[in-house]
Amino acid sequence: MKTDFNEKQIQILLIAEKLFAENGFEGTSIRTIAKEADINIAMVSYYFGSKEKLLEALIVYRTSDLKIQMENLSVENLDPIEKIDKLIELYINRIRCNKGIYRILHFEFSSEEMEEKMKILNDVRDRNLKSIETIIHEGQAKGIFRKDVNIPLISPTIMGTFFHFSMNKAYFKKLLKLDTDEAFENYIQTTFKTHIQQTIKALLIYES
């Protein structure tokens, strides 16, 4: 699998990432990409072969450095509750900083057929699950967390809530009176982050 791209190719990939994230794969034409990237329309086919192979190249380009970003939180010297807080902050910041590719993955690779093909994603997901498991088991051993938590469903709760919130951005901006995009971004990093942290902590600690 090719993982190295020249300057021109990266230029195209970055523009494509932006446009795919904004308008979807089908909603973005090669002509739009070419115009935005200030290149001839034939260059996409010339460099990547086809529009679909451009998307494939983009996934490869982005997931290769996503792997490296993986950090090991579980060895830090913090109590389990602080670790949960930090884990959620990590989650949110990572998605925030790679909004484009996460959006694309979320949309274009949500069909079962596509999901099967992208085994690369499973590695990332498995590692995330392992990290969460380690932290929660530690908290359970210390008697802080309840024993009957459904650990595999923690990650969907965090990520799902985040995606759903930011995917209905226009609605929530109006509802929460967040006039600018900056205000929305700020809300995510403060109030919204706290909401998820509270939610997960409450789920882990609360005895019914």
Added chain:
Amino acid sequence: MKTDFNEKQIQILLIAEKLFAENGFEGTSIRTIAKEADINIAMVSYYFGSKEKLLEALIVYRTSDLKIQMENLSVENLDPIEKIDKLIELYINRIRCNKGIYRILHFEFSSEEMEEKMKILNDVRDRNLKSIETIIHEGQAKGIFRKDVNIPLISPTIMGTFFHFSMNKAYFKKLLKLDTDEAFENYIQTTFKTHIQQTIKALLIYES
């Protein structure tokens, strides 16, 4: 707003719902809809005006009875905790039974451009929020729920978790050893439903 459709229109709406859910809005052509529904391609424009208005009509058609179910719940004679449980069950069953339209909403209305156009959806969201507000305020008045809950973020937590879980179906089927689609569906209605109920209740009740 028009809410009544004749037989032919409903026939078109149902086919469109299926195709939009399968291939997306942009990925579905009027010609495909016409062929599948066994009508002339001009009939869509004739009955609905345009492709976009067809989508609008579909949303109106599918969300018109949701309103009643939600409002009935808030007046039922149950304590707030039971109402939350019922609300979440309602949410999940509602999405399960109307998978097609919810998939469309989830995917097509995530672009800001689309979201701006379709004001219809805002009414539905506002009504849902109102229902949740009523229930939570009742619980707060009775001293059962905490006062500092971020109510607008409850719905994204429920729906987001559900969507993210079912959108990564293939991964979770393997992870949770759910061999068949029926096993997956059953998992949603039992274990997964309980997880969300516990999560929301914990968030509403737990004092940190």
Added chain:
DNA sequence: TACAAAATTAAACAACCGTTTAATTTAAAC
């Protein structure tokens, strides 16, 4: 039965799609 409204049709419309071609320019190697 006659007439008007509604429904349905095939055809054409202009615009856009992804891709390919063949000619031209640029860059590198000898």
Added chain:
DNA sequence: GTTTAAATTAAACGGTTGTTTAATTTTGTA
């Protein structure tokens, strides 16, 4: 400086898109 390969271009290709037209059929009503 010449040769060769890579990069870039405008133009054209065949197809599909959503929508409109104008003619025809069906339907309901008086």
